[in-house]
Amino acid sequence: MLRPAGIDDLCAILAAGGALRLRGGGSKDGIGAETPGATVVDMRGFAGIVDYDPPELVLTVGAATPLAAVQALVAGQGQMLAFDPFDHAAILGGAPGQATIGGVIAAGIAGPARLSRGAARDHLLGFTAVSGRGERFVAGAKVVKNVTGYDLPKLVTGSWGRLVALTELTLKVLPAPRAQQTWVTTGLDPSAAVAAMARALGAPAEVTAAAHLPRWNGAPATAIRLDGFPGSIAARAAMLGPVVAGLTPLDDTAAAALWLAVRTAAPLPAERPLWRIIVPASRAPGVVAAIPNADWLFDWAGGLVWLASDSDAAQVRQAAAAAGGHAMLVRASAAMRAAVPALHPQPAPLAQLESRVRRAFDPDGVFEIGRF
């Protein structure tokens, strides 16, 4: 394991080449194939708050700053990381609190509020990184509105350490809602639940999050959340009444438990392989119908299907692709991860372009270690 103390160290390590695996807190070590031949580059030296000016809505941090520290910092100013990132320890095991903001960005992690507030990629404004060439560079900027040059922050978000080693991130932060209220209606089948959530999102009620759990306290539960100012939540809830029948409010404790369960797919059995399937929301019922004996839940109004299944990987991926989406293998045995790529394979012409873009950052393939 190598532990660069600063950016010059990191440049030297990457320029020297080899097969290198970037690692922050290790909370997502369990995703992708094991890579015994790769040298781990421990990025935890790049931690710390660089600049935070709440009224500018801009935060600059070292990439290895713990996610929990970043969230606590912005919460202290009444703000939030609006894409709702979370710690994968809840899904993959291991000690909580290890997840870093750089790992969250590199993996493109976003929770239930992603439905309305955008993904991780929508909140990364700029970064400093070292490419596979061992060259330090910056992209984007430290202001919220910028179209100068290519939008490389989008490209590195969700790139899973295959393009660059991120050392510093500039994120857009937003005011946290002053109030939050979740309503639940029970007993809907998957199609009726997705239709109800679509109607809620089609009303001008500004729904923040919408999820459906086929078994929650013994019955199917469809949950809809509104965030905002106290008076306006009541006004917006009144708009939901005509489009979704039977909504009853949850108390704050029950609501927090429900959204934590949705965010981390907690109700699904831990011993079965876990898939993260992204499809157009209207197609989600078809996906779960196509895979027998699966346990599942819908987040993002159906746009994200968390699915636990012992079915053949090809069957899961076929069902996702047939619905216009894709399936990522998030949790599985080492043997399965060695045989099944974590990321859904791309069509050949797109895979070739992706490969060329990877080589644009990493011509010698130092990050190409077979993990994905």
Next chain:
Amino acid sequence: MPEPDAGVLARRGDIVAALRAIVPGDGVIDHADALRPYESDALTAYRQPPMVVVLPQTVEQVAAILRWCHANRVKVVPRGAGTSLSGGALPLADGVLMGMARFNRILDIDYADRLAVVQPGVTNLAITRAVEDAGFYYAPDPSSQIACTIGGNIAENSGGVHCLKYGLTTNNVLGVELVTIEGEILRLGGRGLEAQGLDLLGVVVGSEGLLGVVTEVTVRLLPKPETARALLIGFPTVESGGKCVADVIAAGIIPAGMEMMDQPAVHAAEAFVNVGYPLDVAALLIVELDGPAAECSHLIDEVEAIALANGAVSIRISTDDAERAAFWAGRKAAFPAAGRLAPDYLCMDGTIPRRCLPEVLTRMRALSERHGLGVINVFHAGDGNLHPLILYDANQPGQLATAEAFGADILRLCVEVGGVLTGEHGVGVEKRDLMPLMFSPADLAQQSHVKSAFDPELLLNPGKVFPLLHRCAELGAMHVHNGKLPFPDLPRF
């Protein structure tokens, strides 16, 4: 621009014939008179008739054209409606101009998944027009939205006055069909919220036509807010107006729009449209709030209190849509109003950290005195995007060059205080040579590597975005002479 390739110019007849074989009928334009309308986009300081114009109608034609051009080393410049303010669609003397105007159909509207699939030549506003009866709209609203195309919005990552709350184009696009210079037809993203693999869609949006040609676009639709109301607030100093903006955001309020004008801009606008702007204020702020009526009303009270706490000397609150429109009328008239102050003006487009606004305006006034030219300022205050309008007279020898030097100094100032060269107009040819102010050679090299991954022969829209080794002497901007704006009927704000 790069020196035209004499070898390519000599092959012009063959190139026209090859394009005619791909696009039959009137889809290939090679007569000098007919090429003239394509000689510039809305950055009219630069003009260059293209070698030939091709207007494909199908993705197969686009792919065949690009494949042929790639095989024969011919440059291609894509063009939407040509409303770019940075020269993004400026033709090349030795290049094919590919106009996408005939890709003008809305292919699918899906209310269940709240998205629309459209061809790139559909105008921005046409998307909203197609879905508004069902209570939906497409959020990004660049001022040229009546004319600009969604394909051009993708190229430029267009914004608008509502982008602080609702995001830029990149935050509202789910997928595109993209044809590479090699003629490969790819789908990036789709109808779901996220694609698997590298976010190539994310880098294509805002790439100014350098990475591929978009032939289909899938955008998100949003339900139209129930109400919108606005406040018109006057401040005795720019500092107090800037502090009010910061305090509104610090209070947890993200308005749908938040615009500021300095005193010269207020005077120019009021003289032009007579909407009752207060003339004795140093800064005028428009704050628009949208959402349920109860929310708007609550937030208006909060914003009013914040404004009073910051020393606001006049506050008006809209009671209906007509009054709200009147508040905006002056702001939206600022550009044409500037045309009455001077025969010509340049419109700049930089973003700064908002806290630096008073410093930047003070230093801009000093630059104005040094260059001997007036400047008025309109400002997307919520996100720090400045549009200084530099007033000059092109008929006075040397004034154009002075105005351009002043403009470059303003952008240098934006970068110096931690901002950027362009917030929403794009780099294009206009700010290309200033890119080294923001980016080191290593930063630019990394961007060039990405370009090469998509377009190794550098055939797509060359001469844009990246500085040339042999730089053109001049730095352009949106030049307006005698009030004759390019696209005079388009609002610009």
